[in-house]
Amino acid sequence: MKKLVTLISLIAITALFSQAFAQQYLIESASGIGPKLGFYKAPDAEDGTMFIGIQSRSKGKYFGGEFTLEYRGEQSYTTTNGELTIRQIPVTGSLMLFAPLSENFAPYGLAGLGAYYTFYDYDGGFINPGDDAEVNVGYHLGFGADLAVSESAAFNLDYRYLFLDGNDSIPEKEFSGNVLSVGLTFYF
Template identity: 80%
Template sequence: MKKLLSLFSLIIISTLLTQATAQQYLIENSSGIGPKIGFYKAPDAEDGTMFIGLQSRTKGKYVGAEFSLEYRGEQSYTTTGGSELTVRQVPVTGSLLVFAPLAENLAPYGLAGLGAYYTFYDYDGGFVNPGDDAEVKIGYHLGFGADVALSESAALNVDYRYLFLDGSDDLSNKEFSGNVISAGLTFYF
């Protein structure tokens, strides 16, 4: 957790320093792609997990869209019987972004979206059907963030999302909803 906080603190500080020294870049009516990293933690999971992904963004002056594909590593859950459950996810999400430009190169935004969460379960003993299982779950998210233009064709975004996602039918008492913090770098063309 300390590494995660250090990473995001470094990103935020570098964003603020870049903002203070950057020229006034305006990115609008453009599309781009780039990498994405982040951290996801469900309340019932023992630990959170880092994730990596790819995002595609389209940005107008006030409205935009984001599509992303991520890989979220293992989160462990302890069941009521004391067994271990490991969960991995591959989310494919789409979000609508509403921007409130404060400066030429700084645009805070609100977001809302839907996603398909390919969820892989690894059961360790104590279940009727031990082994691996997978399913697709539909979830939605709400959040906010900021987009900082680094040049005429690149922007850094940092955001927070709350994910609303139900647990598996077999694990209805486990909460998969949770907090998602992410940062991305988009190269526009």
């Protein structure tokens, strides 16, 4: 199933890139909103997780900003006390620095902060098994590229490294990790 999704995604991305490079669109001094999909993997997690969200972007020629709201599915951790499963709802903001190489292609660097609403589900030998929740504050650094596909829409692909402290009762597990995402912003 993952291979099929990857293949379909690559075909769609290739089609968007070829269409966008055939046309010249310039999007600047605009704001927009759109969907966002991605994959997050912490080094200590047994598996990564897909996520879905919404992004709002403002873009000038060289500077921009982004606000996102996402839902990240379950990641499992094996600890000395048993099994831990977490889910997250990140609310993040980023500042972006664009380097427009052509009218429709602009790589960027980004840095930002976020509040990560984290839900814990403890199983096994924990002192207080069950559910718990907390808000963690983290920051991220990354890079990506914006590709205008029309006069009012842009496709974006980015990588971020997330710096995030975990639960104090489980100090041996790392929640920082790699985040890959794709989005489509409709500007107005």
